[in-house]
Amino acid sequence: MLMNKNSTPSNGEARLHYGPSGFRVLRAGQFVTCAMSGVPIALEELRYWSVEYQEPYATAQLATERLKP
Template sequence: MLMNKNSSPSNGEAKLQYGPSGFRVLRPGSHVICAMSGVPIALDELRYWSVEYQEPYASAQLATERLAP
């Protein structure tokens, strides 16, 4: 598949599989989208996610709000 510089998958949204102590990249990209706020999160800044819901969060507060009973 041919791609130009602007359409490289590494510049777009990544697809990840979230585990209890890390995540696995299923589709390369530079960021994921926060499930609560909709803001992009650079992969090197991603710290919060749910293994159960398989979704990322931009902050501890957003993760806590999402996972609260």
């Protein structure tokens, strides 16, 4: 990871922008919080999110439940 002299790595919550096939890190961190359950999700474990709502989900079941009409 490239960092300038004024930045430090964060062990806290990351801020992401969710796209249709991936996400972009806006603020470095180790995890995001599931929008449905509130549990932390390590970035390397993040598999489910909503582009429309810009929210991460811990499981496929939670993502499906959130996105029901």
